[in-house]
């Protein structure tokens with residue numbers, strides 16, 4: 001079990017805000033903060049290149065930490081600067097041909113869907129959206145019916161940004177494997193919140209961010225590329241880090257996933273990501289999930305007691321993202337009211353997950369996303385405040 005008092009002692013921000021925007025960016029621990037600031041000082045004192053050289057072993061260790069987190073090999077990890085960049089690097093590396101199909105889900109994130117539409121226009125690729133099942137998650141049965149050998153990519157968001165459900169990623173992986181399609185998982189909201197094991201899920205590609213449930217600094221992200229998928233992909237950009245210029249008219253790509261990286265990156269932030277991953281592993285992802293899920297259920301229960309409040313979360317497995325509306329009160333007004341009382345929530349709007357929000361007849365939602373360092377007392381305060389809006 002998570003020692004909550006200890007977790008809060010190690011999190012400077014909890015004394016200043018009740019933070020329910022962990023799905024936006026979670027509060028970093030003191031350890032992450034110190035790692036980043038110490039390295040910025042080192043850069044100022046010794047020079048940026050020299051400081052990085054001194055930390056070479058710790059920088060290398062970040063790949064090993066990420067590999068432990070996702071249960072893969074270190075050479076299957078590329079470290080990049082955001083989840084979207086990680087996702088794009090994978091998606092645009094696929095050699096699209098006219099007639100290829102993409103199968104995706106209703107609750108897909110806007111950035112992903114915009115990329116599908118661009119590639120559809122550019123290459124005559126067909127985008128097919130798999131319907132939901134009765135619980136609001138992707139229907140694995142419908143997916144299996146729609147899948148055929150023309151499907152080049154199955155692309156799924158593990159936890160949609162606008163609601164509490166966790167899609168059945170491993171079941172989807174089985175279908176993708178049956179038709180020989182590549183499988184790309186947007187795990188932006190799940191990594192750091194629950195155990196995510198790429199060998200269980202069966203994805204070829206996975207993207208995630210550092211700043212959300214992993215509690216890492218902003219400007220960090222990572223991409224997993226299964227070793228056996230590398231030969232089916234061609235990185236959309238290559239620089240002198242992703243490849244080596246070996247003769248006037250030839251180059252060689254890096255052997256592993258690092259071919260997707262660029263030479264330049266924020267060294268302090270990457271070290272901070274390493275610390276954040278190590279801390280998540282030390283707490284234990286099973287324990288983090290248990291704590292997050294039970295706080296979220298408590299919040300849903302308490303919101304259910306407010307007469308004007310509607311909780312909109314769906315799914316068989318419900319996670320730390322809690323979404324609701326208050327009848328007659330705009331979401332921004334709720335957010336502003338809470339913010340003035342040092343409580344952070346966020347607002348999800350239709351254009352971020354257009355298909356899903358339109359289907360459900362929703363224009364906007366308030367999202368209160370909990371982490372393991374939140375408390376029942378903070379939830380009390382939040383609900384009490386909501387009753388006065």
Ligand SMILES: *Cc1c(COP(=O)(O)O)cnc(C)c1O
Pocket residue numbers: 082083084085109157159160161186188189208209221
């Ligand atoms: C936040 C989010 C993203 C984007 O992550 P960035 O780090 O901002 O690029 C992508 N997909 C989902 C489901 C998200 O919630």
